[in-house]
Amino acid sequence: MTEAMGGGIVSFISSIGNRQSSAGARVAVLYARRADTPPESDLRQRFGDRVELHPPVTGKSHLTRSWQLRRRLRAQMRSGDYDVVHLHSSIAGALGRTVRRRREDVLRVYSPHGFSFLREDKSLTNRWATEAAERAMARLDPLILTSVSEVEIARQRLRAKELAFLQSGVPRSSIVDRPHTPVQRLRVLMLGRVVYQKAPWRFAAVARALGHLADFVWVGAGNGNYPREWFADSPVQVLDWVAPEQLDDLLAQSAVFLFPTLWEGMSLSLIHAQSCGVPCVTTNVVGNRDAIVHGETGFVCDSDPELIEATRLLLEDPALRKTMREAAQRHARAALTDDEIGTASLELYHRWMSASR
Structure with missing residues (x-):
């Protein structure tokens, strides 16, 4: 799930989703539409037939779209159909980690794709509050990070419970x-x-x-x-x-x-x-x-x-x-290649799910 289906996140989610589905997983994508989100026809072409691309959440304001996306995720989680919920970007991470799980064995994983408390366009107060919230939530669910320096930030400043590095990139x-x-x-x-x-x-x-x-x-x-x-x-x-x-x-x-x-x-x-x-x-x-x-x-x-x-x-x-x-x-x-991103991410999911049982 992501509220930020644009730019590099489109490439990352389509890469990991397609490769996970090729490895035998059932993959569904929940997302909200924003100004830079590609047309649905383009997204369906990028994801192919194996990935279930849900209709986009739309709305006039970012807040409206975010809460509608959270409600949709809650409905999907309550259906009991999924073993893993992978949240992409900071707002999706915050919204998704506040949804109560119907099944306690459902794994939630978060990938920030750039921690929001590093944003220089936000006030120091906003950044401090965001970092405090990220630190609190990092104790709840594992983080999958896409750069080594992002891993270092998570270790030093968030003291994350569980984290792993996952190489993103381009096909070899x-x-x-x-x-x-x-x-x-x-x-x-x-x-x-x-x-x-x-x-x-x-x-x-x-x-x-x-x-x-x-x-x-x-x-x-x-x-x-x-x-x-x-x-x-x-x-x-x-x-x-x-x-x-x-x-x-x-x-x-x-x-x-x-x-x-x-x-x-x-x-x-x-x-x-x-x-x-x-x-x-x-x-x-x-x-x-x-x-x-x-x-x-x-x-x-x-x-x-x-x-x-x-x-x-x-x-x-x-x-x-x-x-x-x-x-x-x-x-x-x-x-800088992502050929192993599907199998590597599924192995991480399995490892964390086994450890929680």
Whole structure:
């Protein structure tokens, strides 16, 4: 269940759901529709015939959708048809863990995909209260986390009862040697929604500093309802979402993938860029530092000036770009694939269910 069926969570849930069903499990998906949720026809195509995709919960407000989703989950749990409830994203985690189980042997598992108390767009009071709530609930049910640094946060700050790391990523078969396709001018690419979390003003600052060396392209404008001052007078071309084939072409033509986000869980955009052999420049936050090998497949930066200098170094040094392209694909094949996510997650479920009996 998730209230956040958009962006990377769509990719994660479709990957784990499809692979679990291929391994013999019965999988059903409950979700709420929000602005960036793909059309139901697209979702059904991504999930295929084996996964039961329930009709989306809709409503005018986020609060209405959330409580309707909770009621639907409660009805499903009371039916006694399920052995495991896997909750994705922080609100689904909070709502789902407050539903009383009819069967005590039903396992509840929570994956935050980025802890909400790390969000820099929230007040300190809000973040403190959210962390306190997460700490209390972490004693109730196991956590499945998708980055090593997220595991460290859960251990140090939440003192979680049970937790495990589950590798997310891209299918190994999708990582193929694609020759870099030179274009007339070098390109720096960003993939993600134009929202506060993704720090578009940082991307714009790098573009202003280095626009004489490359074109700067941001893919993921969605409905285009974002503050225009984030890009201001910067030379950034903002595009809507593109088809997967077109995105692969854009990545093949890009010299650098610049990902200056403020917080993450584990970014599939970074993983995708690495799998396509694009050197990455990113911020030193949870998830980002797990996807990149600093100095080998890209650069993990602690400040805005470092983002500019790392991008400049890659743009001005073609030999370094070539070395990092090759290293990025090797790293992706070795550490950033999700081929085992179905069987690995089912094994975790079974282990925790057996331990509770």
